[in-house]
Amino acid sequence: MTQEVSARETYGETLVKLGHENEKVVVLDADLSPSTMTHFFAQEFPQRFFDCGLEEQNMIGIAAGLAASGKIVFASSFAVFISSRCFDQARICLSQTGLDVKIIATHGGITVGEDGISHQAIEDLSLYCSLPGFTVVVPADAVETAQAIRAAAAMYGPFYVRLGRGKAPLVCPRDYQFTLGRAAVMREGRDVTIVAMGIMVAKALEAAEVLARQGVNCRVINMSTLKPLDDEMVITAASETGALVVAEEHLAQGGLGSRVAQVVAEKMPVPMSFVNLKDSYAMSGKADELLEKYGLTAAAIVQAVKSVMAKKQ
Amino acid sequence: MTEDVTAFSAQAVPPGDRLDLPPAQLEEIARKLRRHIISMIATAGSGHPGGSLSAADILAALYFHVMRHRPQDPHWSDRDRFILSKGHAAPVLYAALAESGYFSVEELGSLRKMGSRLQGHPDSKLTPGVEMSAGSLGMGLSFGIGVALAARLDNRSYWTYVLLSDGECEEGQTWEAALFAAHFKLDNLITMVDCNGMQLTGFTREVMNIEPLSQKWQAFGWNTIDIDGHDIKQILSAITQAKTKKGKPTIIIAHTIKGKGVSFMENNAKFHGKAPTSEEAAKALQELQ
Numbered sequence: 001m002t003q004e005v006s007a008r009e010t011y012g013e014t015l016v017k018l019g020h021e022n023e024k025v026v027v028l029d030a031d032l033s034p035s036t037m038t039h040f041f042a043q044e045f046p047q048r049f050f051d052c053g054l055e056e057q058n059m060i061g062i063a064a065g066l067a068a069s070g071k072i073v074f075a076s077s078f079a080v081f082i083s084s085r086c087f088d089q090a091r092i093c094l095s096q097t098g099l100d101v102k103i104i105a106t107h108g109g110i111t112v113g114e115d116g117i118s119h120q121a122i123e124d125l126s127l128y129c130s131l132p133g134f135t136v137v138v139p140a141d142a143v144e145t146a147q148a149i150r151a152a153a154a155m156y157g158p159f160y161v162r163l164g165r166g167k168a169p170l171v172c173p174r175d176y177q178f179t180l181g182r183a184a185v186m187r188e189g190r191d192v193t194i195v196a197m198g199i200m201v202a203k204a205l206e207a208a209e210v211l212a213r214q215g216v217n218c219r220v221i222n223m224s225t226l227k228p229l230d231d232e233m234v235i236t237a238a239s240e241t242g243a244l245v246v247a248e249e250h251l252a253q254g255g256l257g258s259r260v261a262q263v264v265a266e267k268m269p270v271p272m273s274f275v276n277l278k279d280s281y282a283m284s285g286k287a288d289e290l291l292e293k294y295g296l297t298a299a300a301i302v303q304a305v306k307s308v309m310a311k312k313q
Numbered sequence: 314m315t316e317d318v319t320a321f322s323a324q325a326v327p328p329g330d331r332l333d334l335p336p337a338q339l340e341e342i343a344r345k346l347r348r349h350i351i352s353m354i355a356t357a358g359s360g361h362p363g364g365s366l367s368a369a370d371i372l373a374a375l376y377f378h379v380m381r382h383r384p385q386d387p388h389w390s391d392r393d394r395f396i397l398s399k400g401h402a403a404p405v406l407y408a409a410l411a412e413s414g415y416f417s418v419e420e421l422g423s424l425r426k427m428g429s430r431l432q433g434h435p436d437s438k439l440t441p442g443v444e445m446s447a448g449s450l451g452m453g454l455s456f457g458i459g460v461a462l463a464a465r466l467d468n469r470s471y472w473t474y475v476l477l478s479d480g481e482c483e484e485g486q487t488w489e490a491a492l493f494a495a496h497f498k499l500d501n502l503i504t505m506v507d508c509n510g511m512q513l514t515g516f517t518r519e520v521m522n523i524e525p526l527s528q529k530w531q532a533f534g535w536n537t538i539d540i541d542g543h544d545i546k547q548i549l550s551a552i553t554q555a556k557t558k559k560g561k562p563t564i565i566i567a568h569t570i571k572g573k574g575v576s577f578m579e580n581n582a583k584f585h586g587k588a589p590t591s592e593e594a595a596k597a598l599q600e601l602q
């Protein structure tokens with residue numbers, strides 16, 4: 001059994017380290033700091049932490065003002081609230097200005113579970129990928145989270161980073177080196193490529209294992225930076241393996257699948273298949289039950305690989 | 314009809330659709346709702362006990378005395394509407410709906426489970442009696458205004474009740490709605506604040522001070538009434554008083570205690586969004602006998 005670690009906790013701890021390294025780091029939250037784990041930073045640096053209360057839109061405006069005055073701002077809440085609720089503020093104050101604000105959204109996707117559809121952010125990546133100038137990252141595990149948060153702090157400009165609620169298996173190797181805008185090959189293969197992000201990377205690796213026993217060699221790519229996308233990695237995979245499956249915890253529209261398909265269609269058309277939430281909301285339930293019901297499983301990826309292989313020339 | 318739109322009276326609809334229970338019985342109902350809240354959340358293993366318990370007396374008064382409604386006919390067009398803006402208090406709403414007959418009390422045990430009609434936050438498409446889907450705070454007053462405006466447009470005499478949390482008085486949308494309701498003189502809308510003084514992280518005055526709350530609403534053009542939100546008689550008389558106020562919306566600021574009725578949950582931020590263990594639930598149920 002692989003070790004499971006909470007990416008939120010890693011985020012909270014990384015923020016504290018960043019706070020020690022750079023006094024320009026300021027953190028904002030909206031009455032969720034014990035859940036987003038920004039409360040670690042709040043305890044360590046009470047002067048540089050502001051709880052905005054239930055004022056998400058106000059928080060993004062304040063973040064922009066702080067950033068315009070030289071601060072490196074991290075703003076956190078649940079992914080649902082910090083994406084759709086304050087989208088206009090993000091569009092005008094962050095995207096159109098390019099200011100140095102890092103939106104770190106926790107509890108993304110359906111795996112937030114029992115709270116139900118009001119709390120399940122499944123359109124957030126579509127929203128933030130649509131905004132010019134935003135860098136959008138979905139780390140696959142806690143190891144990658146720590147590095148992605150550091151990379152965000154080091155690069156000027158607005159970011160949207162989505163983390164999950166639960167603990168997730170570690171999939172990145174010990175010597176893993178995260179580079180913004182660069183995807184990572186997690187497993188080599190020549191027959192087909194599975195492109196995945198977030199918790200779906202672990203499922204893709206599991207599917208590849210099953211398929212290997214059936215004689216199918218899958219390449220697995222962790223596409224943790226959705227924007228800017230690693231086009232080169234996509235084109236190489238399409239040309240070398242001739243078929244692609246994209247797996248994500250998001251609606252069909254506007255997320256990783258759409259972004260990869262756009263590159264494939266233009267640069268190297270090959271058959272593709274998609275594993276995602278299609279076009280509907282989920283419901284309350286345990287994370288694992290929901291993943292099963294809505295087809296975000298290794299088995300669903302195996303099926304998608306088989307269907308796309310059948311279409312291969 | 315040319316009569317003044319503000320001149321509706323509750324008597325316009327035939328009687329018999331109100332349960333009209335006396336205060337002593339309402340107190341017993343409120344205790345029952347609290348027991349359901351504890352059992353439901355403990356069974357589900359997640360949920361929000363604190364803000365559900367603080368609102369139990371208000372919902373008991375509304376569903377079992379004040380409101381005209383027909384549990385067998387949830388879409389009856391003349392029903393009074395109750396809109397739960399603070400959606401995380403879904404358990405108290407489900408308990409009130411079950412006890413008044415919208416669905417069986419047994420169904421409460423399905424809260425938050427796969428396939429249940431009782432979602433973690435209210436879903437108007439799934440649950441009979443739920444007027445508004447909620448869960449993202451600060452949206453309910455706007456929705457209530459829409460419902461109250463429709464009553465005016467359709468010449469209907471139903472009342473619209475909205476329950477806000479004090480935390481929601483931090484959201485900008487709440488104050489946009491406040492301006493609107495006063496501007497359009499919505500006196501068929503009765504808003505209540507479950508003012509338990511706490512939000513997720515801790516005490517509201519420490520996280521984001523909203524006081525003086527009554528004066529803020531007054532400055533926005535509202536009629537305000539401050540009450541003890543656990544005193545059934547005060548709740549009932551405040552609503553009666555609100556109904557006589559013409560030309561202005563009324564807000565009843567109900568001062569409550571988060572976690573009310575369970576000693577170790579009262580004023581305890583830990584039980585904002587955490588289920589009791591089975592031992593804690595047993596202890597809580599004992600206190601609520």
Ligand SMILES: Cc1ncc(C[n+]2csc(CCOP(=O)(O)OP(=O)(O)O)c2C)c(N)n1
Nearest residue numbers: 031364448449450478479480481511512513
């Ligand atoms: C827009 C929005 N932001 C954040 C949350 C997460 N959240 C759920 S309840 C809560 C605070 C609850 O405090 P309050 O609104 O006063 O409710 P009560 O104390 O009555 O439970 C928060 C921050 C949310 N549901 N909606």
